[in-house]
Amino acid sequence: MVTDRINDFLRTTRSDEPFVVVDLEVVRKNFERLARALPESRVYYAVKANPAPEILALLAKLGSSFDTASVAEIEMVLAAGASADRISYGNTIKKERDIARAYALGVRLYAVDCPEEVEKIARVAPGARVFCRVLTDGAGAEWPLSRKFGCEPDMAVSVLEHAHKLGLEAVGVSFHVGSQQANTAAWDTALADASRVFKTLAERGIHLKLVNMGGGFPTRYLKDVPTSEDYGKAIFGALRRHFGNRIPETIIEPGRGLVGDAGVIRAEVVLVSRKSEDPDGQRWVFLDIGKFGGLAETMDEAIRYPIRTPRDGDRTTPCVIAGPTCDSADVLYEKTPYELPVSLTVGDEILIEATGAYTTTYASNGFNGFAPLKSYVI
Amino acid sequence: MVTDRINDFLRTTRSDEPFVVVDLEVVRKNFERLARALPESRVYYAVKANPAPEILALLAKLGSSFDTASVAEIEMVLAAGASADRISYGNTIKKERDIARAYALGVRLYAVDCPEEVEKIARVAPGARVFCRVLTDGAGAEWPLSRKFGCEPDMAVSVLEHAHKLGLEAVGVSFHVGSQQANTAAWDTALADASRVFKTLAERGIHLKLVNMGGGFPTRYLKDVPTSEDYGKAIFGALRRHFGNRIPETIIEPGRGLVGDAGVIRAEVVLVSRKSEDPDGQRWVFLDIGKFGGLAETMDEAIRYPIRTPRDGDRTTPCVIAGPTCDSADVLYEKTPYELPVSLTVGDEILIEATGAYTTTYASNGFNGFAPLKSYVI
Structure with a gap:
């Protein structure tokens, strides 16, 4: 969800590399809505979905408890201000x-x-x-x-x-x-x-x-x-x-239910090409983010993210979408191609919505020399 | 390949977490053998396989050129002492x-x-x-x-x-x-x-x-x-x-051909359990390393690593092997279970061989709070 706060942030932020921005107001609303829907249940936020300190601190303040996967996650939660009796290992x-x-x-x-x-x-x-x-x-x-x-x-x-x-x-x-x-x-x-x-x-x-x-x-x-x-x-x-x-x-x-739709990734179109000279051949759209840079959940094309482009409204055709690494497994959508505007061009900035969960931590540790996904929490 | 040099290193190295150790002598021999087998071809090492500075420096000294995937990799190669005319983007x-x-x-x-x-x-x-x-x-x-x-x-x-x-x-x-x-x-x-x-x-x-x-x-x-x-x-x-x-x-x-068999991962058995009370039920062996900690190439059970345990020689049965994260996709071998000794026990240290390629960089950036794979080059 591209909120007004995210829009403001995007307008004023230049970056050579892709990044994710998470709106804490959305996290707050998600927490409150879920707490209201299940008033008798205690919420333990699954830290692995996104362990950004700002998110942990907000949820600690809102009274959330925390589900953790490791001692490192326990330490992050304690550092965010929650007491140990609110932590489940x-x-x-x-x-x-x-x-x-x-x-x-x-x-x-x-x-x-x-x-x-x-x-x-x-x-x-x-x-x-x-x-x-x-x-x-x-x-x-x-x-x-x-x-x-x-x-x-x-x-x-x-x-x-x-x-x-x-x-x-x-x-x-x-x-x-x-x-x-x-x-x-x-x-x-x-x-x-x-x-x-x-x-x-x-x-x-x-x-x-x-x-x-x-x-x-x-x-x-x-x-x-x-x-x-x-x-x-x-x-x-x-x-x-x-x-x-x-x-x-x-x-x-x-986890995903609290932070997924709070995040938006901004990425760039690096290349649009075809594999043969047939002008009707399938287009391949290469982004500067892929499976190893944060979109690991596209594995087996499981999660299909909404993508916004500056050309939305133009005529579309089905495209294969792939990431920037020299790894042939780094293809996001191919079995079910993705409709994208025919006018989409190298250098276009696109937004990948609902990317607040499982993106920063699924990113690889510098595969192909690409830095892990940059993250902003606003 | 657990060389004498790697054995010496393992004997004297304590670690709470899994790590990979790469023997430069094996890299050197692989390079020389391949260069001899294809004397008219120029070798461009695929840096993405393992960009450890020591490996790049050795190969630069041996006269290798370098295949790179990004500007960051180009900079690593230059820092290792190779000149730009030995680099392919x-x-x-x-x-x-x-x-x-x-x-x-x-x-x-x-x-x-x-x-x-x-x-x-x-x-x-x-x-x-x-x-x-x-x-x-x-x-x-x-x-x-x-x-x-x-x-x-x-x-x-x-x-x-x-x-x-x-x-x-x-x-x-x-x-x-x-x-x-x-x-x-x-x-x-x-x-x-x-x-x-x-x-x-x-x-x-x-x-x-x-x-x-x-x-x-x-x-x-x-x-x-x-x-x-x-x-x-x-x-x-x-x-x-x-x-x-x-x-x-x-x-x-x-890439793999030069560094794959030069590396060995030491890991630990965290848990051995069954899913039901049937004593003949399948055993699950959980390690402190998995798909997100460096063994991403087990995806679809593609690469099957040799595993050595301190109980080798004992009777074996087929096991499912899985990693330590709270992610259900973090299972290494299940469709084709892996024969492991029945005596294998929590706390046993195991060696995963031929892990010099695509392990350190495929590791995630702290998923579940687990640190990226530690790497030693000797």
């Missing part, structure tokens, strides 16, 4: 020494999905609270999840029981329905699984109280997505259905 | 201001694949030498090329003629048979195309003299690959076949 894959460091920093909430991880936590983070991630199928997500995180719900019962026996506080269950999940019903199946884990453990005297419903809240790219209110309604309905009037504490972990 | 996608900067730094050799790029060069790099890249099909390569670079051979004729008319020196043709190309015959088709471009232009009074045969020279991962000598023989045979006794000057651009 949500990565199920942690070195024991990193758990110890997190514990020393005051973090008390940890994700697990197997007995081995429970044992590490019991050794170096005595008494900590753990939740167990269960597998979901991720159907309907644009950036679907593999089976990497989580275990079968039956196994979650043993994992949490094991935690309980080792003196940890077994607090609940987590799941993730897949990033950019446009199907609001996806939460229903996962909550059904979660409630079964609750019941089985209750029969064994272990009373869970927390469901971490993960992320998956989408940002608007080219297609319309349901509103926060739609998600709120669907999720609350599913909670009622599966937990009756004993609805547990809930956590949500939006 | 081999990226077909260049901003006009970057061409001007390269020209100001003394670079005179440029890649093109369309008239638009020729015009930029004619404007800001008068009199420069240009070669035109032609499309090849890349069959047989493990990291195959898309149609991103190059044009149809017929179009190359017009592109070079256009360059000639604009006062540039049309010097020749380039192609790339695909990275990690194990089929030595792949060069034959491409050289046939190149020779046709030579003949057609000669009839129009433009006498080309250079064939840039690109990269594609493989490094040994798990499967055996042909030797440098095999490549030399096949390529020389193809040159004879298509150019008779008027063999042109030739350039080769090895």
Whole structure:
């Protein structure tokens, strides 16, 4: 979304290289809208989506909690002014020494999905609270999840029981329905699984109280997505259905949903060419940003960003869009070509919208000598 | 290849994080072997494979020239002690201001694949030498090329003629048979195309003299690959076949072929777990390095690295191997699981061989808070 504030910034900013600019006012509105739509849920911002200090500081001020993937992210959140009791170490894959460091920093909430991880936590983070991630199928997500995180719900019962026996506080269950999940019903199946884990453990005297419903809240790219209110309604309905009037504490972990549409990348057309002399041959449009410079989520053409050009309104034809590196995998859209104005020309500045999430950190560390994506937060 | 020098280094180096170590003696031997196998070809090292200053300095001393993708890479090569006449600006996608900067730094050799790029060069790099890249099909390569670079051979004729008319020196043709190309015959088709471009232009009074045969020279991962000598023989045979006794000057651009097997990554097993309580269920082995930390070439399970563990010799079973980030795409080998010892345990240090190329620069800029891959060159 190119807000007035972003427009002002773009007008007065010259740059030889592509950059992303994130409008904090949009982040604020996204946070407030989601918090309002799910008033009983606590928001844990998924720091990995965009760890810019200004974003963390704003969310800390707004009362957000934080989902972190590493000790470095924990330190960033603390530096932004949030206290350790607002931090979840949500990565199920942690070195024991990193758990110890997190514990020393005051973090008390940890994700697990197997007995081995429970044992590490019991050794170096005595008494900590753990939740167990269960597998979901991720159907309907644009950036679907593999089976990497989580275990079968039956196994979650043993994992949490094991935690309980080792003196940890077994607090609940987590799941993730897949990033950019446009199907609001996806939460229903996962909550059904979660409630079964609750019941089985209750029969064994272990009373869970927390469901971490993960992320998956989408940002608007080219297609319309349901509103926060739609998600709120669907999720609350599913909670009622599966937990009756004993609805547990809930956590949500939006990342993309808070920052995605707050960012805009400005890039430049480096070359427009064809592969043969056929004047009707497909045009290739090369930008100064690509898969290795911040647009990694175009992998398999998963995320399709809205692109604005100074020639919008002119006649368009389908183009292949590619990045600037000497890597042949650095092609953004080819299987489904992208409509761009025929008048588009070398040197034109374009805007790539909805690029506030997963762009700065997915950028490579100088591949082909190109610097990582520059970032401004306003 | 874990050389004695690398072994000594590993023995004396403690690190909390994964790192790559590159043995310059292996780079030196690779360079000498390839130079000997193709004595008439000039070697332009593809800097993007690994731009470590020590590697560039060694190759500069050995007499190598350099294929660069950006002005930043040109500056690195100059800083390593090579003069500008040993540098090719081999990226077909260049901003006009970057061409001007390269020209100001003394670079005179440029890649093109369309008239638009020729015009930029004619404007800001008068009199420069240009070669035109032609499309090849890349069959047989493990990291195959898309149609991103190059044009149809017929179009190359017009592109070079256009360059000639604009006062540039049309010097020749380039192609790339695909990275990690194990089929030595792949060069034959491409050289046939190149020779046709030579003949057609000669009839129009433009006498080309250079064939840039690109990269594609493989490094040994798990499967055996042909030797440098095999490549030399096949390529020389193809040159004879298509150019008779008027063999042109030739350039080769090895990247992986010079540095791939010179590097070893040391990493750590963070977690070994299963997804269900079935004791025969698949094991998942999580490392502290993955797709975003340097092993991006495992994308689509393209490159299969040899892995050594301290338990080698024990009974093995097939495992899924994944990285440490909270990204579900960060899975290295799953479609074709990897045999690892059943005794493999959290905390074990493993070695990932043949990781000297495309690891440090493909690493993300701090995704999930994990620092980019540390690199040592010895």
